[in-house]
Amino acid sequence: MRQTESVKQYAGVFIVIVLLVISATIYRPDYFQLDLVYMMLRQAACLGILSIGQMFVVAAGGSDLSVVASMEISMVIMMLFYSRLGENWLVAGILTAFAVCLGLGLINGTLITQFKVAPFLTTMFTGAIFTGVRRMLTGVSPMGSIPPSLAYFVKGEKAGEVPHAAYILLAVTVVGYIVLNKTVFGRKLVLVGSNPTSAEFSGIKVNKIRIITYCISAGVAVLAAIVIAGYTGYVDQETLAAGKGFDSLIAVVLGGNLLGGGKSTVIGTLGGALATTLIFNIVVLFGFEIQHQYVFKGLILLAVILFSAFANSQSIKNFFYQKNSIASDQN
Amino acid sequence: MKKLLRATLLIVIVGMLTACATGEVTSPTEEEAEKYVIGISYQGPNNDWAINFKAHFEMTLQEEFADKVEKVIYKEYGWDGEQQIADVEDLMTMGIDILIVAPHSDTGLDTTIESVKAAGIPVVVYNAAPGTDQYDALIKSDNVADGSNAAEWMCQRLNGEGNLLIIGGAPGGAYAEDMIEGYDQTLANYPDIEVLGYEYAYWTPATAKQIVESYIAKGDQIDGIIVSGLMGLGCLEAFVDADMTIPPMTSGDGWTGFLRKAKEIGYTDFGAIPTNNFIYAVGAIRLAFDVLEGNPVEKITLVPPNEPMEAQDMLDMLTDDMPASYWIGGTVPVEDFDKYVGDTSN
Numbered sequence: 001m002r003q004t005e006s007v008k009q010y011a012g013v014f015i016v017i018v019l020l021v022i023s024a025t026i027y028r029p030d031y032f033q034l035d036l037v038y039m040m041l042r043q044a045a046c047l048g049i050l051s052i053g054q055m056f057v058v059a060a061g062g063s064d065l066s067v068v069a070s071m072e073i074s075m076v077i078m079m080l081f082y083s084r085l086g087e088n089w090l091v092a093g094i095l096t097a098f099a100v101c102l103g104l105g106l107i108n109g110t111l112i113t114q115f116k117v118a119p120f121l122t123t124m125f126t127g128a129i130f131t132g133v134r135r136m137l138t139g140v141s142p143m144g145s146i147p148p149s150l151a152y153f154v155k156g157e158k159a160g161e162v163p164h165a166a167y168i169l170l171a172v173t174v175v176g177y178i179v180l181n182k183t184v185f186g187r188k189l190v191l192v193g194s195n196p197t198s199a200e201f202s203g204i205k206v207n208k209i210r211i212i213t214y215c216i217s218a219g220v221a222v223l224a225a226i227v228i229a230g231y232t233g234y235v236d237q238e239t240l241a242a243g244k245g246f247d248s249l250i251a252v253v254l255g256g257n258l259l260g261g262g263k264s265t266v267i268g269t270l271g272g273a274l275a276t277t278l279i280f281n282i283v284v285l286f287g288f289e290i291q292h293q294y295v296f297k298g299l300i301l302l303a304v305i306l307f308s309a310f311a312n313s314q315s316i317k318n319f320f321y322q323k324n325s326i327a328s329d330q331n
Numbered sequence: 332m333k334k335l336l337r338a339t340l341l342i343v344i345v346g347m348l349t350a351c352a353t354g355e356v357t358s359p360t361e362e363e364a365e366k367y368v369i370g371i372s373y374q375g376p377n378n379d380w381a382i383n384f385k386a387h388f389e390m391t392l393q394e395e396f397a398d399k400v401e402k403v404i405y406k407e408y409g410w411d412g413e414q415q416i417a418d419v420e421d422l423m424t425m426g427i428d429i430l431i432v433a434p435h436s437d438t439g440l441d442t443t444i445e446s447v448k449a450a451g452i453p454v455v456v457y458n459a460a461p462g463t464d465q466y467d468a469l470i471k472s473d474n475v476a477d478g479s480n481a482a483e484w485m486c487q488r489l490n491g492e493g494n495l496l497i498i499g500g501a502p503g504g505a506y507a508e509d510m511i512e513g514y515d516q517t518l519a520n521y522p523d524i525e526v527l528g529y530e531y532a533y534w535t536p537a538t539a540k541q542i543v544e545s546y547i548a549k550g551d552q553i554d555g556i557i558v559s560g561l562m563g564l565g566c567l568e569a570f571v572d573a574d575m576t577i578p579p580m581t582s583g584d585g586w587t588g589f590l591r592k593a594k595e596i597g598y599t600d601f602g603a604i605p606t607n608n609f610i611y612a613v614g615a616i617r618l619a620f621d622v623l624e625g626n627p628v629e630k631i632t633l634v635p636p637n638e639p640m641e642a643q644d645m646l647d648m649l650t651d652d653m654p655a656s657y658w659i660g661g662t663v664p665v666e667d668f669d670k671y672v673g674d675t676s677n
Binding site: 036039040043135144145155160228234236 | 375376377378379502528529530531533534535536537540541542544545546547548549550561564565568572573574588591592655
């Protein structure tokens with residue numbers, strides 16, 4: 001089956017990653033030790049997982065800002081099972097969280113496809129509703145320390161080993177890549193995103209595909225919640241996932257995916273999450289003050305997006321050819 | 332079927348929006364004494380610290396002033412200063428008799444506070460001073476002194492030399508910036524102490540952990556961390572995951588989340604200064620009713636810092652029945668905490 005992804009899509013983000021690594025190595029030759037790589041993978045895992053789920057929604061032409069609410073709800077459900085019933089019920093709590101979040105994804109997908117409302121706004125508002133319902137049910141109290149088994153699942157046994165979160169991220173990446181590039185669903189998804197009218201005429205159930213993407217996003221959010229809870233060791237339902245919704249969209253765009261749907265790349269999305277994490281650490285390495293950090297991060301992110309746009313304009317030659325042909329027309 | 336589904340979804344959404352239409356309202360009941368509508372603008376229950384504020388508000392309102400409260404309207408602004416302006420303007424239209432407010436930033440709410448006063452509504456400010464003096468009473472801890480005390484503990488602990496990492500809350504936030512001012516005042520007296528960096532973790536353990544991990548990766552020797560609140564847990568976790576000795580930290584302000592982890596791993600090298608913040612939560616409510624009833628009040632009340640205690644003593648105060656959000660240093664009894672907040676069982 002022909003690949004959906006192309007190297008051109010995600011070249012930009014990985015070129016920037018390489019440049020950042022080179023810069024850091026020049027600045028501090030002993031910076032990139034194995035422990036650092038493990039640490040960054042641990043940091044990037046939650047965002048990477050969440051972003052890959054988000055990528056499926058973006059591929060279909062949508063966006064999902066309710067992922068934070070899904071993460072928060074799933075954390076609450078897991079911790080309620082743990083605190084009320086014991087650690088043996090944690091798996092049941094996780095499965096319940098998956099079921100609930102799939103339902104949330106179904107609500108999002110149905111609203112967007114049936115009422116034809118803008119995904120960005122819809123998921124922002126449903127996220128607020130889901131958050132409100134969660135607060136009503138829990139009294140907004142943070143849920144406390146995570147069970148040891150969850151910590152082990154995410155972090156592993158000890159320092160100096162590949163964190164389990166990295167394996168989880170790898171597994172999600174592989175599954176996501178296969179689904180997007182090797183399945184009929186993936187091909188349909190890209191067509192739905194790039195030309196929904198054509199897709200409809202081709203007999204593809206466009207609305208069904210879109211609804212499925214929101215279910216994927218919400219379901220993946222559960223896994224992201226598990227990873228971030230394991231990373232922190234504590235579940236504060238209000239702040240643990242703060243900002244992750246927009247961060248996941250940023251990672252998707254950085255990775256070379258097109259907002260509005262169509263061309264998508266799991267590898268690029270992973271690269272976007274890794275780049276975001278690397279930038280966070282690089283600004284500390286270079287000793288930037290907080291105000292300079294914002295400027296530096298913004299410049300790097302802008303550079304990646306511009307490069308991706310440049311690379312996505314089919315080829316360098318065509319890029320210049322288009323400019324020249326416009327000039328000829330004007331003459 | 333599709334029409335039924337659409338109609339059902341619409342009804343659910345409208346119903347939920349209606350239920351959420353106003354800020355949270357609690358309505359204690361009593362009879363016939365003059366009753367007031369209290370408007371409270373605060374950050375919202377988005378972390379344990381803020382939840383304890385709410386618990387103290389509710390405890391004071393219900394235990395001391397139940398017969399004088401018609402209703403209490405809470406507005407939550409999160410970390411969004413613009414949202415707070417909108418919230419306060421909203422409260423003005425809801426018939427409040429007094430506004431109790433913690434400004435998000437030094438001056439961002441000034442014009443709005445002045446509008447509230449111009450509308451004839453008294454204002455009690457807590458937690459941080461606004462730029463304007465158009466309020467009836469202000470109660471806060473001396474955040475600069477609190478920061479200075481914490482830094483002094485650290486500098487003494489390090490015998491006046493070493494590398495410090497400073498982690499604050501939200502950049503530009505009045506409370507966080509006051510604390511940093513306090514740190515700097517003390518650090519000026521210790522020229523052999525070098526500050527590796529000033530970072531902001533938005534009061535979240537995950538971000539604090541990420542920051543500390545970045546500094547560990549950078550390879551600088553971290554001899555101490557000045558940090559407070561929930562962020563201390565993130566710092567602990569970073570060193571535990573890196574299998575490194577945990578340096579001294581100033582994070583013993585009483586949060587049970589940090590203390591439980593410290594107890595679990597046997598960590599006692601932290602400055603234990605119980606927070607005094609919740610004292611002024613209670614004070615803000617009392618001041619509000621003094622203002623409403625025309626009693627003379629001090630324009631500015633500064634709550635002094637608590638005295639440091641031994642870390643082990645603070646750990647010994649930790650009990651298994653303390654809820655996950657509980658803060659040692661507050662005055663809400665453990666057995667009543669859930670009543671004022673909701674179930675925080677862990």
